[in-house]
Amino acid sequence: SMLAPLLLLLILCAGDAQIQVSTNVVDILVTERSGFSVSLTESSSKERVDVHPYEGEDVLASPGNLTFWLKENETRWINVSATRAGHAVISVNSADTEHFVTVNVFKVRWLNVLSAIFGWVYFVAWSVSFYPQIYLNWKRKSVVGLDFDFVFLNVTGFVAYSTFNLGIFFSTVVQEEYLSSHPSGAIPVQVNDIVFSLHATLATVITAIQCLIYERQNQTISLAARILLGALWLAALIFLLVTVAGVNPYTPWFTFLNFVSGVKLAITLIKYIPQAFFNFRRKSTIGWSIGNILLDFTGGVFSMLQMFVIAYNFDDWTSLFGNVTKFGLGVVSIGFDVLFMLQHYVFFSSHKKKSHPTPYAEALSSST
Template sequence: MAGLGLTKRWLPAQLLLLWTLSNISDSTVHLFAPDAVTLEQYSKANITITSSSPVNQSTVIQLNVTYSSKRNYSSIITLPEQVLLPEAATSVSFNVTAHDVGQVTTYLLSNNTDFDSSVRIRFMVIHSNVVSVISQVIGWIYFLAWSVSFYPQVWENWRRKSVVGLNFDFLALNLTGFIAYSVFNIGLFWIPQIKEEFLKRNPNGINPVNANDVFFSLHAALLCLVYFSQAAVYERGGQKVSRMACGLLLVAWTFALVSLFVAVAKQITWLDYLYYFSYIKLAITLIKYVPQAYMNYRRQSTEGWSIGNVLLDFTGGIFSILQMILQSYNNDEWRLIFGDPTKFGLGLFSVVFDILFMTQHYCLYRRHPQYEAVTGQED
C-alpha cells in the first residue's frame, strides 16, 4: 500500500518531466508548403509557405532547384531564388510564372538552424487543365468499366447455377495476378518510403499509380474470390486447375518469396521488390486468357463465358491506354507510358484478347436462331 501511495505522488511529476522533454526536443520549426503545384502553360500562381510557429528573427528561405526536366529550369518556370520570412511572422508568399511544359523540383533551405530542410515543392507545368480533367474523368471511366466487368460473369454463374465453360486456370491465374497488382499499387500509392524512393529514382515526381488503380485492383481481387466461391458450390463439370497452371503459380509465388528475402537482406530496394510484383502481374496477363480462349475453341462455344465481361473489359482497356497517352502528352513525358509497364500491358493485352473473344462469340461460334429454338424446346 505504501508503494502504491508513492507511485501516486510521483506520477504527476513524471508526466510533467515527459511533457517538458517533449517540448524541448520539438524545438524545430517546421515549414509547410504544397507538395506539388500544377500550372497550365503561361499561367501564374501564388504559393504560400507557412511555419509551425512564429520566428524570432527574420529568416531567408532559399528555393534550391534540385531537378529540372530541361537543362535550364527558367525555361519551364520563373520563381524567386529566395524569400524572406519576417520576424514574428508565420507565413510568406511568392509568385511563380509557368512557361514551357516540364517539371521542376525545389527544396526549401534556410539560414536558420531551427528550421527543418526536408520540405520540397514539385512544380509541374502542363499543356492544358482541360486535358488534365479529361484524363481524370477517363481514369474513373475505365475504373468503373473494369470494375463492373466482373459482375456479368457472377450473374451468369448464378443464373445457370453452373461454372461450366469458365476455365479454372483463368480463375487461378487471375486471382494471383490481381493480388500481385494490389501489392504493387498499395506500396507505390500509400507507403511514404516507397513513394520517396520512386521520386528519387524518377525525379520528375509523377507517380504512375492513381487512386482508381488501387481501388480497382483490390476490388478485382475480391471479385476473383467470389468466382472461386461460386466454383465451390455450383456445377463445375469435373473441372479443376491444371498441373501446368499450378506449376506457373508455384513459380510466381516462389519468385515473390525469394525476392522478399533478397529485399530484407538489402540486396535490392523495396521499390524493386514491388516492381517484381508488377512483373508477375504482367506475365500472368500475358497468359491468363489463353486457357479460356483454348477452351472456347475446343468446345466450339462461348457458353458460360460472359460476353458482358468481355465488352466491359475491352472498354476499360481502351480508356486505360487513352488516359496514359493523354497524361504523357499533357506532361510532355512519353516515358510515363512505360513508367508503369503493368498498367500499360494490362490495358494492351486485355484489348487484344477481348477482340479475340468477341470474334469467337459473334463470328466463329455464333449460335444460329434455329439451334437456339431447338435448344429452347428441349429445355
C-alpha cells in the same frame, strides 16, 4: 538531478527553427502564375532560408535560386511560374529542416477534366465487367465452360496489382524511390486505380469460390497452372524477405513493387490463353460470358486514352511507361478481347446450341 538536463533540452528544442510550407503540391496552367508561402515558427532569431529548383529546373520560370531571412512567425510568398508543361520539384530548406514542393504544369485545363472522366469510365466498365460471368455462373449453378486456370491466375494477378497500387499510392518511401528513378515523372497511380484493383480482387475471389461450389464436371486447375502459381507466390515471398533484409540499398521497395507489377503483367500475358484454347477445343463459348469481354474491351480502350491524355497534357511521356502494369494491361487485354469477340461472333457462333444440347443451351446462348 534529472531536472537540469530536461530544462536544457526544452530550451534547445524551443530554439530550433521550423520551416513550414503552405502546400507540398502546386498545380498550374503553363500560362498562369501561382505559388506557396514559407513561414518560420519556434525560432528565437532570424533563420536563413534557401529556395531552389531540385528537379525539372527547365520547367520553371520562377522561382530561381532564392535566399532570404525569416523572423519568427514571419511568412514569405514564393511565386511559381513555368516555361513549359511538365513536372518540377522545389527545395525549401534551412539549417534544420527541408521541404519539397512538387509543381505540376499542364497545357490545357479541360484535358484534366477529360482525363478524370476517362478514368471513371474505365473504372466503371472494368468493375462491372466481372458481374456478367458471376451472374451467368449463378444462373446456371454451373461453371462448365469457364476455364479454372484463367480464374485462379486472375485472382493472383489482381492481388499483385492491388499490392503495387497500394504501395505506390500510400507509401512516401516508395514515392521517393520512384521519383529518384523517374525524376520528372508524376506518380502513376490514382484513386480509381486503388478502388478498381481492390474491387477486382474481391470479384475474382467470388468467381473462384463459385468454381468450388457449382457444377464443374471434370474441370480443375491444370498441373502447369498449379506449378506456375506456386512458383510466383514463392518468388514474391523470397523477394519480400530479401527486401526486408536490406540487401538492395538503392530503391528496395520500388524494386519489389516493380517485381509485383511484373507478376501482374506476366499473368495478364498468359491468363487468357487457357480460356481461348478451351473455347477452341470445345468449338463453343457457352459458359464464358461475352458481356465480360465487351466491358473489358471498353475499359482497356479508355484506360489507354487516359494515359495518353495525361502524358500529353503534362508533356511527360516517361510517366506513360512508368506504370508498366497499367500500360501493359491495356495493350494485352485489348488484343485478347478482340480474339474472344472473334471466337464468339465469328468462329464459333454457329456451334452454340449443337455443342451443348442441354436444358441450359437456349438460355446460355442468349446470355453469352
